[in-house]
Amino acid sequence: DADVTQTPRNRITKTGKRIMLECSQTKGHDRMYWYRQDPGLGLRLIYYSFDVKDINKGEISDGYSVSRQAQAKFSLSLESAIPNQTALYFCATSDLPTSGSRSDTQYFGPGTRLTVL
């Protein structure tokens, strides 16, 4: 079974609709992230959470909100979807960084391809 899962994998919706993308993980990690990927723009951070009571904005949080329901679950919502939110969305997790090697390694889910018409 995959360690990081995302639902749905594909979604087509219309402008103005509310959409929720869900992420679950079985890795036992405290840290979870939502990224957006557009062609040629790499991965841009939308929101991140370092534990259940911690929510932080990333570089492109406008138009998005998140909920950390439990250690294992982190949801991303588009309150009123617009066409320029059409993109590939990834959830990722990471463990607490340790000093020395391999801190900040992130584990990504399979992605959700969202199309807003």
Next chain:
Amino acid sequence: GQSLEQPSEVTAVEGAIVQINCTYQTSGFYGLSWYQQHDGGAPTFLSYNALDGLEETGRFSSFLSRSDSYGYLLLQELQMKDSASYFCAVSSYNQGGKLIFGQGTELSVKP
């Protein structure tokens, strides 16, 4: 702020060696990571450098020069399956565990 630069595309032939460069600007630099992504799939971790020098993992190696704010990913004995996008990412003390990703380099391996 933080910024990273890497080439947008690289092409090489099967069996060859290719180097993908990454230059970065960030304060409180902690480490440089590399991730691989096939055809819009999940990015996967390849390597991490916190100290200057070369880290080798099989056919892949990663190099870091902290004084030059520069690193590279070296892929040897290229195979067709290495065709993918490769992202460098920096972590820094003032980013508290977040990664800042470069825009990615699309590697095409030709027969």
